[in-house]
Amino acid sequence: MKPYNKNLKQASRDLRNNMTDAEKLLWPRLRNKQILGLQFYRQKPILNFIVDFYCPAANLVIECDGGQHFTKEGLEADQIRDKALAQLGLKVLRFDNVQVMKQIDDVVEVVYQYCLQKSP
Template sequence: MKPYNKKLKQASRDLRNNMTEAEKLLWSRLRYKQILGLQFYRQKPILNFIVDFYCPSANLVIECDGSQHYTAEGVKG
């Protein structure tokens, strides 16, 4: 298991419960090992970050930008 900041655990749970439309669409293709039988995790804390999707066997991180980045709050953040 990758090391992570334990303070991010609740934030990652909140993000899993409030996924963007782009994340939902991608997750529908990644879940259930649909791609080459690879297991992906969503909103995974790694070090001091929460990554959108993570595949440990491929050591792969996927970040999916959605419309939230175009709001005033998203641009500021």
Template sequence: MQPYNKNLKLPSRDLRSNMTDAEQCLWQRLRRKQILGLQFYRQKPILNFIVDFYCPVANLVIECDGGQHYTDEGLEADRVRDEALAQLGLKVLRFDNGQVLNETDAMVEQIYYIVNLRLESP
């Protein structure tokens, strides 16, 4: 289990109840172990962050990014966050909401590919 801030439990529950359209679309492809039989969790607290999706077996985090992520402040916050998660051995995949909603099959193929790589390497 990854370390997390216990104060994020309630906010993560709220986020699970109020997912964006992109998050709902991606969740339909990740839930119920559809990718190589692996469990994904949504809106999972890790450290002082709440990640959109997390697969513990593959040490993989998947983020659906809206427009706020593409500002100078958003890009810097994401860089700091990704660096902190990488120090835990986690790989972060980022997709913008448009990719999730309009290129779903290609995005899922990329997730399969990355998961396979993560499982093959020690």
């Protein structure tokens, strides 16, 4: 089990209730064990972060990145976050919101192929 910050529980709940358009489009493709029977969670607190999507069986985090992630500060924060998650053995797949909105099938295929490599 990954470190869980119970102080982020309400923030996580709020994010689930206010997902971005990209997250709303991707979530129906991940939920209900549609990819290789793997369970995904949305807006999951890990360490001091809330990741967009998390699959414990594949040690996978999926992030849908909006414009704020492409500023100097955003890129630096993401690097720190990705490094901390990698130290827990997690792989972070990042997708630009525009990519999710316009190429959802390609995004799902990347996730599927990664999970396929990680499944026993």
